[in-house]
Amino acid sequence: MHKIIHYRNKCIGCGVCYEQQPELWRISRRDGKATLIKAIGKKDVFILPVSKDVLLKSKEIAAACPVRIIKVT
Numbered sequence: 001m002h003k004i005i006h007y008r009n010k011c012i013g014c015g016v017c018y019e020q021q022p023e024l025w026r027i028s029r030r031d032g033k034a035t036l037i038k039a040i041g042k043k044d045v046f047i048l049p050v051s052k053d054v055l056l057k058s059k060e061i062a063a064a065c066p067v068r069i070i071k072v073t
């Protein structure tokens with residue numbers, strides 16, 4: 001199974017993930033950081049299982065994140 005992992009506490013809220021993959025990301029109105037929709041979180045590390053279809057796009061976004069806090073496995 002593939003997963004996206006988001007280390008949310010280091011997010012700077014640049015919006016790249018949301019702009020490129022709005023079906024998986026949103027920007028929180030509460031703190032301005034990105035939120036990985038439907039991910040399960042523990043201590044600000046959020047994990048979302050994903051299908052192979054979104055894997056390539058997710059890897060591109062992980063590479064585009066300026067603080068490199070998105071990992072795709």
Ligand code: SF4
Binds near residue numbers: 014018033065066
């Ligand atoms: S691309 Fe990275 S730093 Fe920018 S909003 Fe998304 S997770 Fe946060």
